Amino acid sequence: MAARPRRGASPLVRTRRPSRGTRREPSGTAAIRDWLIARVRGTYARGNWAGKGALPSFKGVPAEVAHRRHPEQHTIAEIVLHMGYWKDAVTARLTGQPWTFDNRMNWKAASPGEVGWSQAKDELAAAQRRLVAALRGVSPAQLLDRVRGRVRLIDLITDIATHDTYHAAQIFVLRRLPPPPSADRFPAGSVET
Numbered sequence: 001m002a003a004r005p006r007r008g009a010s011p012l013v014r015t016r017r018p019s020r021g022t023r024r025e026p027s028g029t030a031a032i033r034d035w036l037i038a039r040v041r042g043t044y045a046r047g048n049w050a051g052k053g054a055l056p057s058f059k060g061v062p063a064e065v066a067h068r069r070h071p072e073q074h075t076i077a078e079i080v081l082h083m084g085y086w087k088d089a090v091t092a093r094l095t096g097q098p099w100t101f102d103n104r105m106n107w108k109a110a111s112p113g114e115v116g117w118s119q120a121k122d123e124l125a126a127a128q129r130r131l132v133a134a135l136r137g138v139s140p141a142q143l144l145d146r147v148r149g150r151v152r153l154i155d156l157i158t159d160i161a162t163h164d165t166y167h168a169a170q171i172f173v174l175r176r177l178p179p180p181p182s183a184d185r186f187p188a189g190s191v192e193t
Helices: 028-045 054-058 076-095 113-136 140-144 153-176
Strands: 146-148
Touching: 028 054, 028 113, 028 140, 028 153, 054 076, 054 153, 076 113, 076 153, 140 153
Parallel strands: none
Antiparallel strands: none
């Protein structure tokens, strides 16, 4: 028989006492900052309830598939570089560095072949490391600082995690598509979004 909830307590919410030897959770905004760091790391490495993360999305993808261009789509390699670009944009905001949007860098073409594909993955991994390091340097009090208009640091951090989830799903779809009928019809760099 299930334990009955306390009078007035919601039957859907159960509280647990911490077990002996468990680490104390940071309080207030420090706990939120730590959760944000875990969220950014998790959506990159593993994913979340909505789907698998960025790394699993392109794990095992050969260079041929990573560079394959489907009609009106970016390649997987371009998406990986795009993800790194925006991680660096958020890192710049978190560290107070100047940053200006550059459309050529936002959707840049990856160098061809296996070398280009490896470089794209390495760039994303480096951007992820820089982002997590920058997140660790943010004080809990800074989370509500505005970076532009109504956009706060906490918004940028949650949005970059969402960005990973969005593009991971896109990559999973692209990698399952059969090769387009004629690769010659869609030369590299022909897509603008």
